[in-house]
Amino acid sequence: MTELGVLQTTDGTASLRRAVIGDVPSIVELLADDPLGAARDGIEGAAGLRPYAQAFESLDADDAHLLVVAETGGRIVATMQLSFIPGLSRRGALRAQVEGVRVHADLRNSGLGRALLMWARGEAERRGCALIQLTSDKQRPEAHRFYSALGFTASHEGFKLEL
């Protein structure tokens, strides 16, 4: 287990660490426990956990990605993926991209999400990123207030096309 830090919440602390394969079911539960994620994620059906485990292996094999979990009382209570993307734009800037942020319903508004994103920002700075970016579904106005309060600017339209 690679410990990454301690996140402060209003109720106590959670420990942040790099996810391991055994965390995948808990991460999928967090992804699915969400009005938008419920339709997209879950381990029921023939494929079950397999596509998630394969995606985990891809992330885990590449230093350009960091899948983290926050744990408290032996329970996974939050997850986030950071991906580090080089590019020529902005004078060859490395950018950190945040994907798949989820905080367990019991810990929303506990400061855990804020602590998680502040950690992400610090990690992006340590890796020399010039920018940290994410997209958030327009159906999540409370998430937008959250990111704005952390200093993010909703300067862009986020376009998606399902294949």
Place this chain on the structure above:
Amino acid sequence: MTELGVLQTTDGTASLRRAVIGDVPSIVELLADDPLGAARDGIEGAAGLRPYAQAFESLDADDAHLLVVAETGGRIVATMQLSFIPGLSRRGALRAQVEGVRVHADLRNSGLGRALLMWARGEAERRGCALIQLTSDKQRPEAHRFYSALGFTASHEGFKLEL
């Protein structure tokens, strides 16, 4: 040179290929020839081409990234970066991310941009992506019409934070 395809325009064709280090100055010129890019990109100043060349090496060394240029009459007329990002969300979906799209001013509205993005979509499908995504500055309404016409949906807010 890795030829990737032929792009049809209203004026003729452009050939698409993987960028090489010698293309970097032309790519930077395209990035800078833009109302938003002008303030962010260019090779003047002490650092000059160096940060761009370093970013090129990072992209070129990793199969998860594909920096392309379109060439016609020996001239680079368009560029685009595709990055392939694994993740647990959406049943372990691989997503293709488009960054740094630029078409030379002489070839705007020639169909070249459309052909470039259609090629990107095809490449994302060939690599097994479930999603293709990009963000576009809210100051680019004509770009938003362009992406919408290609089937993209502006479903997300794109948040950025400069570090």
